[in-house]
Amino acid sequence: MTNRIELSVKRYHPENDQQPWFESYEVPLRKEWVILDALNYIKDHLDGSLTFRWSCRMGVCGSCGMNVNGVPKLACATFLTECAPGPVRVEPLKNFPILRDLVVDISDFLMKLADAKPWIIRKVEKPLEEEYFQTPEQVEAYKQFSMCINCMLCYAACPVYGLDPLFSGPAAIALAQRYNMDSRDQGAGTRMDILSQHEGIWGCTFVGECTKVCPKHVDPAGAIQQYKVTSSIEWLKSLVLPRGAE
């Protein structure tokens, strides 16, 4: 049968395997099928033990990130026809420990995300009955960075994170910048203390691949470089105006 495509999927079962290995499956090549459909076909019809994360099927939840032919992609947004004639190499997201098959351990990312304090920090809260108004321009300033779905494709594309696991990483910094740019937020100084360290923004060598693989066009590389500019200005201010840099 010609309308079929081969998927070479990385497998790892911690109870038996010392290291991962590849297993090949042949699935129908349908023009409306994405990689996730092919993986679900394998799980339903060929091998029920294949393990992978997924949820929304529509590029919103950020669960199904994996390396497809070496490039980090959302399995629900990558059509099989894009990868034809195959074989298609499907691997877990690079730079993360593999727990089982295509499932990676994301605890490190979750810790880094919390360190970046991605929420609105206020020095003084307004009373509940009052609103925080924003102009369209103020929303536009951070909107792009707010589109992040925490899919971690940027971490899989970032060689700096692969080489130095202490690096805060693209998404955490982009989300910190999302709140720094928000006119309602007053926590930029707190975040700066954490992210202006070497393992924060200065760890980034501007490879730029995080931005290329981002399915939501967040541009984490841009966020980090803009953060570097802000950090440098703040440092200069603290030299010139040691008492009044705030």
Next chain:
Amino acid sequence: MVHPTEYVPKSYHPRVSTYWWLGRWAYAKFILREISSIFVAWIVVTTLLQVRALKAGPAEYAQFQAWLATPWVLVLNAISLFFVVFHAVTWFNLAPKAIVVRMGGKRLPAAAIAASNYAAWVVVSATVLWILLRGTR
């Protein structure tokens, strides 16, 4: 590294190869951009040596020019020119990522930021050329 326990499952920690940058052209291009800084430094050192030779007098400067004309220096300078242009072009193309300029509430397009960098490059180069050529008359 966290060791597996009853509550922490065993996991496989892949190692990054020393040759990770050979896997994709985008990574190789990044490494080339990083290496270009060595050639930028070489051009700076050559220019400083040239200024020193100029200060030392005509005989010293003629000797420096003869050194510049030796085949290995010519080859090295040709390679350096390629890398310096590569460095400048990739840098200018990346500049819009770091520079955000808003006009009338809208962010200026990346092309405009890159174009202003290229324009500044042309102006500075033309000024240097004008100073040099003025000196030869």
